Amino acid sequence: MFKSFGDYRASDRSSVGTAITFLFIGLGAGALAALLFAPQSGKQTRRLLKRKYDDAVGDLGERAEEWVEKGSEWARDAREAAEEKIAPLRNRVKNL
16 A cells, blocks of 8 residues: 555665665766776866866856846845735825
C-alpha cells in the first residue's frame, strides 16, 4: 500500500540520505576519472575548466540580475496595489 505523507519513518529518510551520499560520491569519482583520462594536456584542461567556470558564473550573474529585476517589479506592483486599496481609507480618515 502507499504511505500517506505523515507515515514516513526515520529509516526511510536514512536510506534516502544514503542514496544521495552515494550519488555524490559517484559523481565525484566520475569527474575525477574524466579529468584523469582527458585527451588534452593539463594546461588545456585547466583552461577549458576556467572557461566553463567563467561561463557558468556569468550565467548565474545574469539570472540573479533577472530575479532582482522581477522582484523589484513585483514589489512595485504590490506597493501600487496597496496604495490603491488604502487611498479611500486615507480619504475617509482625513474627512473625519
